Amino acid sequence: MSVTASPPVPPESSQAPSRRLRLGPSLRAADIDMRLLGMLGALALIWVGFHFWSGGTFLTPRNLWNLSVQTATVAIMATGMVLIIVSRNIDLSVGSVLGAVGMAMAMLQREILPDWIGYDHWAMWIIALAAGLLLGAIIGGLHGFIIAYVGVPSFIVTLGGYLVWRGVAWWQASGQTIAPMDKTFQLLGGGSRGNIGGLWSWVVGGVACLAIVFMAVNGRRQRTKFGLRLRPLGMDVGLAALSCGVVLGAVGYLNLYYLPERVAAERGGGDIPFGLANPVLILIGVTLVMTFIATRLRFGRYVFAIGGNPEAAELGGIKTRWVIMKTFILMGILVAIAAAVQTARLNAAVSGLGQSAELYVIAAAVIGGTSFAGGVGTVSGAVLGALVMQSLQSGMVLVGVEAPIQDVAAGIVLVFAVALDTLVKRRPK
Amino acid sequence: MTMTTQANRGVPLVDMRDIRVAFGGVHAVDGVSVDLYPGEVVGLVGGNGAGKTTLIKTLSGAHKADAGEIYINGEKATIETPRDAKKYNIETIYQTLALAENIDAPSNMFLGREMLSRWKTLDNRAMEQAARQVMGRLNPQFQNLLTPVQSLSGGQRQSVAIARAVHFNARILIMDEPTAALGPAETAQVHDLINQLKAEGIGIFLISHDIHGVFDLADRISVMLQGKLVGTVNRREVTKDEVLAMIIIGKLPGTATQKELAELHE
Numbered sequence A: 001m002s003v004t005a006s007p008p009v010p011p012e013s014s015q016a017p018s019r020r021l022r023l024g025p026s027l028r029a030a031d032i033d034m035r036l037l038g039m040l041g042a043l044a045l046i047w048v049g050f051h052f053w054s055g056g057t058f059l060t061p062r063n064l065w066n067l068s069v070q071t072a073t074v075a076i077m078a079t080g081m082v083l084i085i086v087s088r089n090i091d092l093s094v095g096s097v098l099g100a101v102g103m104a105m106a107m108l109q110r111e112i113l114p115d116w117i118g119y120d121h122w123a124m125w126i127i128a129l130a131a132g133l134l135l136g137a138i139i140g141g142l143h144g145f146i147i148a149y150v151g152v153p154s155f156i157v158t159l160g161g162y163l164v165w166r167g168v169a170w171w172q173a174s175g176q177t178i179a180p181m182d183k184t185f186q187l188l189g190g191g192s193r194g195n196i197g198g199l200w201s202w203v204v205g206g207v208a209c210l211a212i213v214f215m216a217v218n219g220r221r222q223r224t225k226f227g228l229r230l231r232p233l234g235m236d237v238g239l240a241a242l243s244c245g246v247v248l249g250a251v252g253y254l255n256l257y258y259l260p261e262r263v264a265a266e267r268g269g270g271d272i273p274f275g276l277a278n279p280v281l282i283l284i285g286v287t288l289v290m291t292f293i294a295t296r297l298r299f300g301r302y303v304f305a306i307g308g309n310p311e312a313a314e315l316g317g318i319k320t321r322w323v324i325m326k327t328f329i330l331m332g333i334l335v336a337i338a339a340a341v342q343t344a345r346l347n348a349a350v351s352g353l354g355q356s357a358e359l360y361v362i363a364a365a366v367i368g369g370t371s372f373a374g375g376v377g378t379v380s381g382a383v384l385g386a387l388v389m390q391s392l393q394s395g396m397v398l399v400g401v402e403a404p405i406q407d408v409a410a411g412i413v414l415v416f417a418v419a420l421d422t423l424v425k426r427r428p429k
Numbered sequence B: 001m002t003m004t005t006q007a008n009r010g011v012p013l014v015d016m017r018d019i020r021v022a023f024g025g026v027h028a029v030d031g032v033s034v035d036l037y038p039g040e041v042v043g044l045v046g047g048n049g050a051g052k053t054t055l056i057k058t059l060s061g062a063h064k065a066d067a068g069e070i071y072i073n074g075e076k077a078t079i080e081t082p083r084d085a086k087k088y089n090i091e092t093i094y095q096t097l098a099l100a101e102n103i104d105a106p107s108n109m110f111l112g113r114e115m116l117s118r119w120k121t122l123d124n125r126a127m128e129q130a131a132r133q134v135m136g137r138l139n140p141q142f143q144n145l146l147t148p149v150q151s152l153s154g155g156q157r158q159s160v161a162i163a164r165a166v167h168f169n170a171r172i173l174i175m176d177e178p179t180a181a182l183g184p185a186e187t188a189q190v191h192d193l194i195n196q197l198k199a200e201g202i203g204i205f206l207i208s209h210d211i212h213g214v215f216d217l218a219d220r221i222s223v224m225l226q227g228k229l230v231g232t233v234n235r236r237e238v239t240k241d242e243v244l245a246m247i248i249i250g251k252l253p254g255t256a257t258q259k260e261l262a263e264l265h266e
């Protein structure tokens, strides 16, 4: 594998040949993934459509800022679901585990730890979060162990988990709502304090731009060094400029969402931007780490190899069972992160926390290009898939579509997206 | 005609004794003993379903034998997983090739034994360069190493499987139908390679349905029929017809009647 502009991802390269439509040589020369374009197109359609339908509220900075926060929990979990599905497994339990872990973290903060250290102790959020992550890892590890070492299909194990952990979420507080959360813990969920403000948002955007430019330059240098085909220089410059523009544009636009006057007054008054919310920063971090794991580490390579040919992986000497178990441990940790964000954002834990999240998470991964046949999928695709699903849902809430009809729409879109993808792939090359 | 006893050649590299494997009621391998010396090619032949693949899988760690012993360099070896086999420098080219379709050739070559950078990340560039080097020896026409294996031709895929076995400095090489998908030029290249490896002192088990190829390459030929070893013969001491008789009717050279031999050619 060579080093290309974007990190050389096995799944990407495996999709590339089949996914390219005959849209003229210019697009193909640009080496642009058609799926990516398709998803961006769908996203644009959804956004503009809802903007008009909602009478001009969807594309306001305020709504997009909320969308960014709402997307975070599903997207965080979707990055792990990619690895699960790539290795030919499934996890139906993530919504219930989110509920159980979220409730456990809430119970720690309200019922258990205060007896020892009192409310709003500085270490409260750290202990609660660490315990939540540990619990998530243990639950994931338990699922993974039964799947990999006992040999029960993941569909069954996590279907059982779906029921068990939902029950555990209820049982911990006998169905009561636990609120509020620790003051510092709340910051994990965004809100008027849980964000980094305008200036630091620009810094994040700037760093992202530098990274984009660095990857473009480095990619060209590597391709030249190894005598590989180069894209036209103008195209690379254009793509890098476009990406930077999108990043900075997004930051600038989100920065137009200002703190409410009352809160702003406490800080000297005037227009003070929220800036990127903490859940979004967590999501960015998770995406980077998971992409690194999936494409740069042996573990990621093994996950893809197992998905491509389990027997070959075994014959290659890979400890396939341990790799599978690790994917579920990782999934459990990501669910715990999502649970922390979710309970912090709601500032409460209810026994229905995370209900039907598993469907949105799986849908996000699949819309983002993860194949149930195994061996194919990308972390970044899943994040984009989550944004598509969440945009759809938030948009429908905004225009007042009733909940059952929201489900109808989400289901249709999921099947339609995958059907479209299947048809595109089936086209003769 | 001697049933080869190789007492004069010292300790065998591989000595498999009385190996048995059963699948349910089917005795796929039924008390087979074969051995292999350094710098030697042993052809393993037999009809479809004779048990050749199952036999060598017990040596490559892909399958556990129900009974029997394996000695490597005269010492009893326990081979239960592919990792165990690799510790003994046993490399295998599987009949099914054992490639992960969704990843590229270098990734497949190094699957399970990736080269890592200082930071413990995958060193894809080093692996690609190593892959190009080996491929230059095997199949120089094959250049597009970085596409997923599923979009390669059958011969290119076979080259990848061979390259994997060759790269890791095997002392014992198992080749299960290594040239089944190769064109004449590539087959010739693999034959050259086999002779080269043999000269380097590597022991090779070569499974093939191509009797002519086996006669060109092998020093000894072991014949299996319905899970049992018919016998092992010195290639120089037998004719192709005699080996065919062993494969088809299980008769050792000299024991088949003229009538039976004539029927082979019908």
Ligand SMILES: Nc1ncnc2c1ncn2[C@@H]1O[C@H](COP(=O)(O)OP(=O)(O)OP(=O)(O)O)[C@@H](O)[C@H]1O
Pocket (backbone or CB within 6 Å): B023, B026, B027, B028, B046, B047, B048, B049, B050, B051, B052, B053, B054, B055, B095
């Ligand atoms: N995994 C398995 N489960 C059940 N039976 C098997 C299995 N593998 C092989 N067998 C049986 O064992 C016998 C020997 O098969 P094997 O693959 O070793 O034959 P072979 O000599 O390699 O044949 P070929 O020349 O067709 O490759 C066959 O009867 C086959 O059906």
Ligand SMILES: [Mg+2]
Pocket (backbone or CB within 6 Å): B052, B053, B054, B095, B176
């Ligand atoms: Mg076979």
